[in-house]
Structures are given as C-alpha cells and as structure tokens.
Amino acid sequence: MEEITLDRDETGEILPTIQNFYRFCGHGRLMALKCIECEKLLIPPRIICPKCSSSRFKWIQLSGKAKLRTFSFIHIAPKQFSSQAPYIIGIVKLEEGLSLSGRIIVDKNVKLEIGMDLIVEFEDTVSVGWPQWPRYYFKLAKVIEQ
Amino acid sequence: MEEITLDRDETGEILPTIQNFYRFCGHGRLMALKCIECEKLLIPPRIICPKCSSSRFKWIQLSGKAKLRTFSFIHIAPKQFSSQAPYIIGIVKLEEGLSLSGRIIVDKNVKLEIGMDLIVEFEDTVSVGWPQWPRYYFKLAKVIEQ
Amino acid sequence: MIEKPLAAIVSAGLSKFGKLDGFSAREIFTYAAKEAFDKCPNLDPRKDVKGLYLGHMTESAEHQGHTGPLVADWIGLNPVPAVRFENACASSGVALRCGIQAIKSGFVDVIMVGGVEKLTHLATSDATEYLALSADNFFEQWHGFTFPGLFALIARAHMHEYDTTGEQLATIAVKNHHNGSLNPKAQMQKEITLEQAMTSRVVASPLRLFDCSLISDGASCVILTKPELAKRFSDTPIYIQGSGQASDTIGLYERDDLTSLNAVALAARDAYEMSGMKPKDIDVAEVHDCFTIAELIISEDVGFCKKGDGGKLVQSGDTAIDGNIPINTSGGLKSKGHPVGATGVAQAYEIFLQLTGQAGARQVNDAEIGLTLNLGGHGSTAVAHVYSTTI
Amino acid sequence: MIEKPLAAIVSAGLSKFGKLDGFSAREIFTYAAKEAFDKCPNLDPRKDVKGLYLGHMTESAEHQGHTGPLVADWIGLNPVPAVRFENACASSGVALRCGIQAIKSGFVDVIMVGGVEKLTHLATSDATEYLALSADNFFEQWHGFTFPGLFALIARAHMHEYDTTGEQLATIAVKNHHNGSLNPKAQMQKEITLEQAMTSRVVASPLRLFDCSLISDGASCVILTKPELAKRFSDTPIYIQGSGQASDTIGLYERDDLTSLNAVALAARDAYEMSGMKPKDIDVAEVHDCFTIAELIISEDVGFCKKGDGGKLVQSGDTAIDGNIPINTSGGLKSKGHPVGATGVAQAYEIFLQLTGQAGARQVNDAEIGLTLNLGGHGSTAVAHVYSTTI
Numbered sequence A, B: 001m002e003e004i005t006l007d008r009d010e011t012g013e014i015l016p017t018i019q020n021f022y023r024f025c026g027h028g029r030l031m032a033l034k035c036i037e038c039e040k041l042l043i044p045p046r047i048i049c050p051k052c053s054s055s056r057f058k059w060i061q062l063s064g065k066a067k068l069r070t071f072s073f074i075h076i077a078p079k080q081f082s083s084q085a086p087y088i089i090g091i092v093k094l095e096e097g098l099s100l101s102g103r104i105i106v107d108k109n110v111k112l113e114i115g116m117d118l119i120v121e122f123e124d125t126v127s128v129g130w131p132q133w134p135r136y137y138f139k140l141a142k143v144i145e146q
Numbered sequence C, D: 001m002i003e004k005p006l007a008a009i010v011s012a013g014l015s016k017f018g019k020l021d022g023f024s025a026r027e028i029f030t031y032a033a034k035e036a037f038d039k040c041p042n043l044d045p046r047k048d049v050k051g052l053y054l055g056h057m058t059e060s061a062e063h064q065g066h067t068g069p070l071v072a073d074w075i076g077l078n079p080v081p082a083v084r085f086e087n088a089c090a091s092s093g094v095a096l097r098c099g100i101q102a103i104k105s106g107f108v109d110v111i112m113v114g115g116v117e118k119l120t121h122l123a124t125s126d127a128t129e130y131l132a133l134s135a136d137n138f139f140e141q142w143h144g145f146t147f148p149g150l151f152a153l154i155a156r157a158h159m160h161e162y163d164t165t166g167e168q169l170a171t172i173a174v175k176n177h178h179n180g181s182l183n184p185k186a187q188m189q190k191e192i193t194l195e196q197a198m199t200s201r202v203v204a205s206p207l208r209l210f211d212c213s214l215i216s217d218g219a220s221c222v223i224l225t226k227p228e229l230a231k232r233f234s235d236t237p238i239y240i241q242g243s244g245q246a247s248d249t250i251g252l253y254e255r256d257d258l259t260s261l262n263a264v265a266l267a268a269r270d271a272y273e274m275s276g277m278k279p280k281d282i283d284v285a286e287v288h289d290c291f292t293i294a295e296l297i298i299s300e301d302v303g304f305c306k307k308g309d310g311g312k313l314v315q316s317g318d319t320a321i322d323g324n325i326p327i328n329t330s331g332g333l334k335s336k337g338h339p340v341g342a343t344g345v346a347q348a349y350e351i352f353l354q355l356t357g358q359a360g361a362r363q364v365n366d367a368e369i370g371l372t373l374n375l376g377g378h379g380s381t382a383v384a385h386v387y388s389t390t391i
C-alpha cells in the first residue's frame, strides 16, 4: 500500500477528520468512517458518532459505485468557478447506502437521469494548503467500463 | 463653485450620506452636517440627528484645522495596506469640536506629540466605485504654512 | 407551558427594497427605524427601547461585521445592548425569536428587532459567492454548489417524486409578481406572464431566472414589547402567539428525503402547538420564496396542503390574495426583494400591515391570524411565528 | 425585578487552544462539546439539550457562515434550534447572555452555549484584516486602522492622561504568561520576563508584540439549565447571578474620553446590580486582555481600582493568583489564546473551574464569586456576568 501522509493522534490512530478524508481522495481513495461501537458508516467523517456518541472509528474504503439522486446544470457560478460554467452538480447514493454531493462530469451528449449508475473519480490536482483539497467527482459507470 | 456630483433626494436636497461626505472629500472639502433643529454638528453624517431625531440638515464646510488627540505607528497592517507600513493613524479634534480618525502624514524626522496642530488634506485619487472613496488625511499645520 | 401571548408588536418599519445606490447598510436601516419610530408617537426611542437584535448575513458584502452596535449607534440607540444574528437568510427570523426570549425573560420591556443587507453593489458572481457561504464549504461550496443549484437539486427531486412541473413553479412567480405590483416598497412592481417566467434563462436547471428571488438592499424592523405594555404604545398591537425554530443538516446530501424540508415541518409544528392554532386557522402567510420551489415545498410542510400537492395548491388560486390561504401578499422575496438579513422581519412587517388593516391594495379581508416561515440556507434553519390581532 | 439566579452552569468544555492544524472549526468545537458531555454523565445530550447558541466571529476565515446549525449537526444535536451570534470578540459572551434569556423565558430547560474560531491557517495580514472587520469600515478600516492600532490609540491616551507606562503594560503580560504556564490548555505555556516583553518588536506603537493576544484556534462551551434543574445534572453547579451588556460607538473617534471604555462600565454596573454584588465581592475575574491596555482599563472600569490606577494595581501584585483580586488566572487571551468567537465562553469555563475547585495549579483559594468581562471590538460591545457557588 502506498504511503499517505495523514493526521494521526498521539497513539498513531488516523484522526477522523475532513482533512484526512480529502487526503485519501488525493490518493484516489473514497473512504468512510465506520463506528466500532454501533457500525454506523459516516461520510463526511465526524469526531463523535451521531448515533452512539462513540469516538472509536476505523476507516474503510468504499467501492465508489453510486446512483444519481438529483442533479442540476449550474449556469451562474461564483467567481472561482465562473470559467467552468455551465457545469453539473449532483447528489449521489453510494453503494454502501451513504449519500454524497459532488460534481457530475459527463459528455455533452449524455442525457442525465435520476437513478443512473455512476462511479467516483478524483481530480489530478495537488493540494495547495488547508483547506484547498483535491476533489472527488462522479462520472458515468458504463463509460468507465468501455 | 465647482460642480460636484452628489446624491440628492426627490426634492433636490443633498442626502446626508457617507457617500456624499466622501464625494465632498474628492473635491477637497471636509464637510459636516448641521442639524437645522438643534444645531448639532455631525461627522460622519447620519440620517437622523442623534440628539433631537430631526432629519433636516444642512452641509457646512469645516476649516480643516485640528489638534492631535492620539496616534500610533502601524507596523503590522492588513494586506491592502502592508506595502505602506509603517504608517501613522490618529484621532484628531477639529476646530469645530468634532473628532475624526484618519491617517497622519508627516516627515520621518518629526516627533509627533498629542496636542500638535494639524490640517486636513485630501488624497489625489479617483473613486473606483462604491465604497472605494477618496480619503482625507492630516498633516502638520506649520509645514503647510511655510 | 409558556404563558401567551409571547410578545406584542407595536410598530414596524421597512425601507424601500431594491438597488439603493449611495446608501450603506447602516443608513438603509435608519430609514426602516425611522418609519417604526414615526408610526409610534407614544414611544420615546432613546428612553424606551432597551436593545437591538439585528439579523445581518454577510460581513463580506460591505467588509463590515459587528453590525449590532454599529446600527444601534446610527439610529441613536447607543448604549443599549445590540446583537448581530447570522443564520443565513433566516438571520432576522432568528433575531425575532431571540427578541421574544429577551422580552419573555424579563430582561427588557421594549426591544427593536430587525435586519439589514446591502448587496446590489456587488458583481453577481461575488453576491453568489457570499450567499453560498451559508452552505457547507467543504462538501458543497468547494464543489461549486450555489444556492440556486442547491434548490435546483431539491426541485428536480420534487418533480421526479410528485410530477411537479415547471409551469407550477412559474405560477408561483406570476402570483408573487402580481402581489408585488401592489406593494409600493417592492423592488419589482410589475406583473409577469407565465410565458415570460417559463422562457426566462436557466440559472441552475430546472430553475430559471424567474424562479429565483432578487438580489436586494433593504432593512426591516419591528418594536416588540410585553403584551401588558402594548396598549401604552399602540391601539392596534398584534400579538405573537407561537414561535418555532429547528435545524437540519448543513449538507443537503445528508438528507434521506430531498422533497421535504424537515426543519420547516418541525418549526411550524412547534409554532402551531405553542399558539394553539392549526394550518386551517391561518388567514395570511408570508413564507420564504427564495426560489419558487421553496414556497411550493413550504406550503406543503407547514400543512396548507398534503405532501406533493404544493403545485396544485398554487394553480387552484387558493394562495392568491383573495384565496383561502393567501401566501406572500407582499410579493415575497421573489418580487418584493430579498435583502437576506432583513427578510425574516420583513415577513413580520407584512403580517403586521395585514393584521392591522394597513396593507392597502393587497389587503386580505378580515385577516386575524398570520404565519411567517423564514428559511436559512437550504433549510438548515427554519423559523416559524404565529401572530394574532387579539390577545 | 428578575428572579435569581438567572441560570445554572452544570458542565463546561474547552478544546486545546493554539494552532490546531488539520482541524476545522466544527471539529474543534466537537472536542469542547465532548468534554462537556463526558463530564456530565446524567445529561443525555440528544434528549436533554434543546438548543445551541454559538459565538463565531468571522465567516471569512473558513469561508463558512451559518455555523449555528453546522456545529449543532456536527455534535449530534440536529434538529434543535441553533443560532450564530457575531459581536466581534464578544460573540460568545453575547451568546451566553442570550442563552440565559432562552432559559429564563421558559423556551428551553437546557441549552448549550459556546463559541469557536479557526484562524491559524491564515496569513497574519489576512487575520489582521478579518479581525478588523469589526471596526468601522468607512472611517477606520478604510484608513488602515487595525485592532492593535485602535488599542494603541487608547493606550497612548491613557499614558498621556495617567502616566501609565510600558512597564506596567508589560507587567500584565508577565503575570498572564505565568498563569498560562499553569494551564495545560493554554496556547503558550511558558513564562516571560519583563525585559522580553518590553523589548519585543513594536506592532502598533506604543504596543509591542507581548502586549497583544495571540491568533488562535479553539472552542468553548457550557451547559446552561434552569436553577431548579441544576442538581439533576451536577452536584456542584455554579449559578449566574447577574448579566450586563452595553454598546458604545462603532467609531473610536466619536468618544469624548479615550481612556475609559464606557460599555464596560455600564455592563459591569448592570451585572453587579442584578447580582447584588460589588467589585470587592469578586474572588476571581476573567477580563478581556486582547491587549494589555484592555486588561488595565477594564480593571479600572469594573471597579477593581480607581480610574487611572490600573497600572499600579497590577504592579502591586493584587491581580496575581494569590492576590486580592486575581485576574485572568487562565492566562487570559494573552497566553491561553484568543480564538475570538470562543473567548467569552472560555472566560466562563475558567470561572466554572475556579468556582468548582477544578483549576489545579492555578486554583484560587476559596473562590466563591466570579466575574467575566468580554469585550467586542474596541469596546463597542461589552458583556459582564457574575457567578456564584451558592444559589
């Protein structure tokens, strides 16, 4: 397994932080927290389990397979993203049952529909410092399988 | 009298606004509001007189003569002003009894002291749009008299 | 059990809404305060008003925070306690609720509650950015999500689930523009046609320009007092009988149901319960139409129709001024304007006018019970209040 | 007349203060909340806690507003009402006062009040800019005024009027660093010498680096409840007996007297009056030492010495941990750190520790009555609270 720089606590445990979530993304891995007490999955990570209040977690890798729950084409964007407009945002349901927001990147001729199969990918960018993190996004699963 | 573009109400009265105060500055005039009811002087301008609640004012020009109440040399500045540091800020008491904050601009060899006589001057800049207004500042009165 | 009424509104003020060039937030608020003071001759502001609770959303727009004491200073209330509240577009709704708590706790007898925002000097991309500050930075802003975009995600889900149509959304816009055309303080005082709305340019699909509220400058305020003091200041006070507030996840993605705003349902439930009122008792409502889909879903979630029927409700005409449950007689955020920090109390201002018979051409007949529903972000905050003409 | 005590604090939490790399504000707050929950086993957070009132100063630092519901969500309190308060560095002091009003009004039985700020990832020039947002943009920020600069103007006026010296200011820094060295959660846990303080570099003359508080990340919280419920949650609750808040002009230039902070005097007067206490009754005080001159002036304006004698007071040793009126036993903003939104409630946290005998190496003997004084901006807001061990 490749070496990933992660924030750890004094005992060496990987901290359940958002920064670590995105550091995993920077290495092509979509990770969730799993509560050791109640087995609840969390994404984004949290310091305390919202179900059982435990703070003991392990990180697990998700498949990245997802279905589209909803989407929108953004035509008017904040300055930072203006040059990219129009672009697509969406909420997906991951195979493991969790939902996540993110960009949906598809060819112009693709007609998006709720329920479509997607798969996660990762931006090829380098983090430029907290909290400028490498992003995940979703693309059509079948295109990837070609 | 030179033509100054000012914001006016529907009856043609010059509005008692901060923007108008700075527009006067852009034309080299330090102006205060005078309440028509209670004669209170106001700088900055206000929509309602804080003494008598009237909204009827006239603008009057101040002499610009002032005495230094307190001052500081700023060594750590916000990004916008970093290149100017160290610079001097102060609070002055105007001849008409009102106080005002602003930059104090003096030669490096001048030793500033509370009570010193100052006079207003104005930056030679063009307003780049609301609320980026031309600034007033204060300099030593005696240097000006030379 | 909290004794009722919670508080009385004895006066109210609203600045013109719109593009108020040359005026800063503090100055705009002064015009709202002046109306409230002028309308209430028995009130001596500097003697009677013992606090200012102010909704104000974004420090970025004017590069100015700490606006509670700033505005108090500008309207002559210094040195009373002054507080700035920021819950996105529900900032002044939240301020109103905390103002009620200040009265009810015995800390103050009279308090001014209001809100203000100055936005129109900004480029659209900057305004879009600053308004998006109330969405989750790390999982929404960071991926280019905007507020129109977030409500578009909700709209598409609602369309998918309940066959809600773009025409139904546009019908809300047409209704609210009609109402706004009757409101002299509204930013847009002109009617629009269904076709105009349905062919306007896409902002964030499926939402079009006319599905979106405006970018506005403006300010609003009310004077709150203890019910037992109300008649000292006004012959026709209105009474706040119920208050509810709830939160939802900051991330839209964390919600199991995208077609309902859970915080709205909870806030309304609590406000109804406290007031002893039910949806059918409401004579007039101001609800948060930052986007047409928001009015549609709120009308369902506060119980004006059953879930999924919000589109049919507006098409039936029931939410028009002369309908069974008039919604957004002021023109709403859509047409009156949406100076975000001012919006919550601007809703209360309209209910104050309606319940005291001062709403002019848009007056609802025999309006005695009112409801306001103010939303923050994409429903991460909701605040509901119920008002009545009688104690 | 308001019945007393106003409210009880039954638990409290504080994150480590300092440069907390890799943690965002919401995560930092979770550590504070966790301490408060863990210390209070009889409290079921999700069942008992019915609100979150959160002080948070700047949306610019993390590009994140609407932090009330955000933080509530992150600590598992969703969907309770959650509110963000912004009154500059007094944000959580104001939240505490409004939390008391929420309790006292009967709206809630138990509420969490806290504050948070994340600043250390910023460049110093950016942090300086964002903190200056609470000064008047149009007449202070716009002319290059900074917060150190504004307090420097106050310091020079005080020196001119009362012959206050740089050595007296430095003595405050030395005292507070000593206290901080005894506080495991302090950002700087090391003593400094008078010479170090007096020769450190000038930030804004006459203030030097060691006259200034730190730029910090951190979070604080307390659990407030009705006095009659306090013993259900804690055997050693502390009680809030008085609360005062006042405002002053947003512009420093508008004040006739630059050597006194009028809002401090008014807030303290009201808190004393409500509590029935006097300055001489206070056993331990946390006051807002954002700059050494602020502690000096506050110690005068809350009545610990006569006007102008603040410098002599610290030099006499009276404000040391074993003195007559220990001030800033926590190390204060100067040494413990100053995550601005968290500071007001962090002061309450220290008083909670002192009054319950949990302050360890910095414990004040027989501390029974405490005072906090939280400042916003250059005194445009001041909030005072008086606490006691007995009902």
Ligand SMILES: [Zn+2]
Pocket (backbone or CB within 6 Å): A035, A036, A037, A038, A039, A040, A049, A050, A051, A052, A053, A054
């Ligand atoms: Zn768990």
Ligand SMILES: [Zn+2]
Pocket (backbone or CB within 6 Å): B035, B036, B037, B038, B039, B040, B049, B050, B051, B052, B053, B054
């Ligand atoms: Zn007057």
